[in-house]
Amino acid sequence: MLKAHKTILFTDLSFLALILIFLFALPSKLFRAPTSYVVEAINGELLSAAIASDGQWRFPLADSVPEKFMRCIVAFEDKRFYDHPGVDALAMARAMRQNLKAKAVVSGGSTLTMQVIRLSRRENRTLLQKLIELLLALRLELTNSKTDILKLYAANAPFGSNVVGLEAASWRYFGRRPESLSWGEMATLAVLPNSPSLVHPGKNSPRLIQKRNDLLDKLAVLGFIDQVTANLSKLEPIPGKPQALPQYAPHLLNRFKKEYASLAKRKTGTRVTSTIDYDLQLKINALLKRYNNRYRANDINNISTLVLDVKNGSVRSYVGNIYQPENKELESHVDMITAARSPGSTLKPLLYASMLNDGFILPRTLIPDIPTQIGGYSPQNYDLGYDGAIPADKALSRSLNIPAVKLLQNYKYQRFYDKLKKMGFSTLNKPADHYGLSLILGGSEVTMWDLARTYMGMARTLNHFNDYRGKYNPHDYDSPVYINQKRDTRFDEYELQLNSVLDFGSIWNTFNAMEEVMRPGEEGLWEQFSSSQRLAWKTGTSFGFRDAWAIGLNPDYVVCVWVGNADGEGRPGLTGIDVAAPVMFDIFKLLPNSKWFQAPKNKLKKMRVCRQSGYKAGEYCKEVIEELVAPAGEKTALCPYHKLVHLDRTGTYRVTDACEAPADMQHIPWFILPPAMEYYYKIKNSDYKSLPPFKPGCESTEQHYVMDMIYPKNNASIYVPVEFDGTRGKVVLNATHRNADAKIYWHIDGEYVATTKTYHQLAVSPAPGKHTLTLVDENGERLVQTFLILDKN
Known part of the structure; x- marks a missing residue:
């Protein structure tokens, strides 16, 4: 009796062990082969794809399988697929009879479920392996729907050459997504996994056509299509040479590949649905191609652009470069959106906004615009002229360099450096002293990504004025997203702050100043760029004409454009105003019109401002106007x-x-x-x-202060070139006097040199070394300063 009980117990345990083995026989992930990186537009259209690391075109598992393919593959491979539990006993019996009769393997009797198991295992075909496939097929059917099994088959079946899976095959052979294939095209693909070697351009065509046509007739018999459709489908050509996959956003694809490791934490596969607007991306690609063809005549080879949606902080178009893989010397593979380049003048609005925010200036405060030398550094305006003094907003709209340097000298470059860091500029990897005052004229490097993100953050802040009841959301300056995924757009009250890196009023005044940008050169040439849209925009040109920038925005979109050469070669005429701004304006023409920003009225203060100077009105200002300014404007000085x-x-x-x-x-x-x-x-x-x-x-x-030196400034260092005959050239000294008829007596190193009247200019040839210049007028007023003549060596 005891022995019988032991036998029963052993049998029960063995049976339980077999059940457990059966239940846990399948790995948690059936297919582990690498898949292609795929980037889709927000509407699901394919933008770009890259071959998998094992050299196969294998797309990730799709969410669905086209109805046509399911009907075709079931009719061709496994007509009782929806009725059997993973193993078709009738098909296996038929196969055994056929094989015995032919004394060779002419039929396998495998179901689609068994084929999925075989594709996942890749073992040699033996009787033992066949039995294992049979058991695993039964196990697969226990926990997977028929649709899930068809998905696995469609994603992993071989379709000839290095093409694996229906989706990759559809793009490689027909250049379209599988959902758009005809019955004839889908029938062609359905017969390939059974004989993937049939696809060889120029070979096996009659056999492939016959297989396809037989399947079409079977579909008609089964009632899936009518015979007329079948006959018409037979007239369709079969695939020829495999086609290249779309490359509408290759640089975004490469970015996705680089960032995949960090994105994988979110369980993002190698397929990603982006936020890119498919139609907009294709239109911008075509637009940039036209401009690139024009600019190539001047050896300007590269152009890129980024379009951001301000409202939801997403990327709507991403063109890292004009993709020209056939010309490797053009370096079109370089993603200029992430490349660090000199920003030219594109940081000037940020300085203007920062100074408004911190109470250093009012919107129209007069800024000196005169010849300037600061520690041996002599900035020059683009037009090489001087206004003497110019309102800060006009200095910004005309992008004058000297007023910008004067502003930064007053604001302190260390403070501005810290402000840029807070805004998220990631390429400022050297101390502030390394950049100095050149920071405002393009002396640093920025990426288009950081630049566009900062302006988008400003626009988002202004848009959210009413939403957040006058408070600030620190996430407004977050990096834009290019992956379309569900995000919680709500905000928590505790996250809102009373202050931000820039306040509402300063941003509003800055955007208004940027809207009034004055175009250098002949105004008539700009009629072609006129737009009904109100835009805040700025251009920039780096030293040596290496980088041309244009960035524009409204409440809905930010558009940033860069034009130049990826290798840093400068070209004459490569300026933001000439080559980047036209592209930016044309892109805005592709976008919907937008209303202008609402004024944050209760975050603006009415202030009495001196009309002539733009300063806070003092008691002696004759003409006073009222301006809406940021609250920090109260801290500014009275008109001097x-x-x-x-x-x-x-x-x-x-x-x-x-x-x-x-x-x-x-x-x-x-x-x-x-x-x-x-x-x-x-x-x-x-x-x-x-x-x-x-x-x-x-x-x-x-x-x-009746006299002042125009040139040179005090403590200036001057290099005097040598003439052709070997003699030292002359330096022209220039002074001014309030009295137009005054005489000035010039002395160098205590010795009288000359007397001037009305126009106080003097050409002299001082020896190398330090000199003292003394000017005396008729009333005994004196002006004394020093300058250094550099040795020619």
Whole structure:
């Protein structure tokens, strides 16, 4: 009895072990072969794909299988697929009879489920392996639907050459997604896994056609299609040479491949549905190709653009470069969206906004625009001219370099460097002192990704003014996303902040200034770029004409364009205004129109501003206007250029109480600029009135800064070139005096050199070394400064 119980127990345990082995026989992941990296547009259309690491075109498992393929493959391979449990006993019995009769293997009797198991195992075909496939097929059917099994088959069946899976085959042989194939095309693909060697251009065509036609007739018999459709489908040509897959976003594909390791944490497979607008991407590709063909005549070989959706922070178009793999020397493989390049002037609006935000300037504060030398550094405006003084917003719209450097000198480059870091610029990997004041003129490197993200963050901040009831969401400056996935667009109140890197008012004033960009050159040429849309935009050109930029935005989109050569070669005419801005405007024509930003009224303060100087109005400002400015504008200084001037009774001369009775004086507010600024300002501003001279014998004992040096500035270093005959050339000294008729007596190193009147210019040839320049006018006013003449060696 005990022995019988043991036998029963052993049998039960053995049976249980067999059940457990059966249940756990399948691996957690049936197929482990590498798959192709695939990037799709937001509508599911294929943008780009790359061959798998094992050299096979094998797309990741699709979410569905086209109905046509399911009907074709079931009719061709396994007509009782939906009725058997993974093994078709009738088919196996028939196969055994046929094989015995032919004394060879002429039929396998394998079901589609068994074929899936065989494809996953890749073992030699033996009787033992056949039995294992049979058992595993039964196991597979236990936990997988028939549709799931067809998905596995469609994704892993061989379709000839290095093509694996229905989707890859559809693109390689017909250049279209499988859902769009005809019955004839789908029938052709359905017969291939049974004999994948049939696909050889120019070979086996009659056999492949016959197999396809037989399947079409079978489909008609089964009632899936009518005979007329079958007959018409037979007339369709079979595939020829495999086609190249679409490469509409190859640089985004490469980016996805590089970032896959980090994205895999989100269980993202090698297929990704992006946020790219398919139609927009193709239109921009075509647009850039046309421009590239034009620019190539000037040996400008590369162009890229990035379009961001401001509302949801996503990428709508990503063209890292004009893809030209046939010309390797053009380096079209380089993704210029992630490449670090000089930004030219594209950071100027960020400095303007930062200074508004921190209370350094008001929107139209006058900024000096005169010849400047700072520690041996002499910035130049693009047009090589000077305005003397110019409102900050106009300096930004005209992209003048000297006012920008003056602003940064006042703001401090260390502070601006820190601000850029907070905005997310990732390429500032050297200390602030390394860049210095050149930071504002393109002396650093940025990526298009960081630049576009920062402007998008500003636009998102302004858009969210009402949504967040005047608070700031720190995530507005988050990196844009290019993967389409469900995101929680809600925000938590506790995340909102009272302050941000830039406030609402400063951003609003900055965008308004950027909207008024003045186009250098002949205005008529810009009529072709006129747009009904309101845009805030800025161009930039790097030193040596190596990089041309244009970035524009409205409440809905940010468009950034870069034009140049990936290898850094500069070209004449490679400027943002000439080659990048036209592309940007044409891209905006492809986008829907947008309304302008709403003014954040309760985050703007009405301030009395001096019309002429743009400063906060002081008591002597004659013309006062009201401006909406950021709250920090309260911290700005009162107007320093309006002062009370004492004139005689006739208003002809300035006087003091030492020579004129106060009762006989006129006390008039006067707009007075420093001499160097006045020298250039009055040339372009005919309404500027210079101060009257002092009444003879009535000079003030106070210092009035009646003279100033235009060139050279104090402590300047000057290189004087050698002439053709070997003699040292001359340096032209230039000074200005408030009194147009005044005489200036020039002295170098204490020795008298010359006297000038009205136009105070003097050409001299000082020896190399340090010199002291002394200017004295007729009233004894003195101006003393030093300069250094560099040795020719």
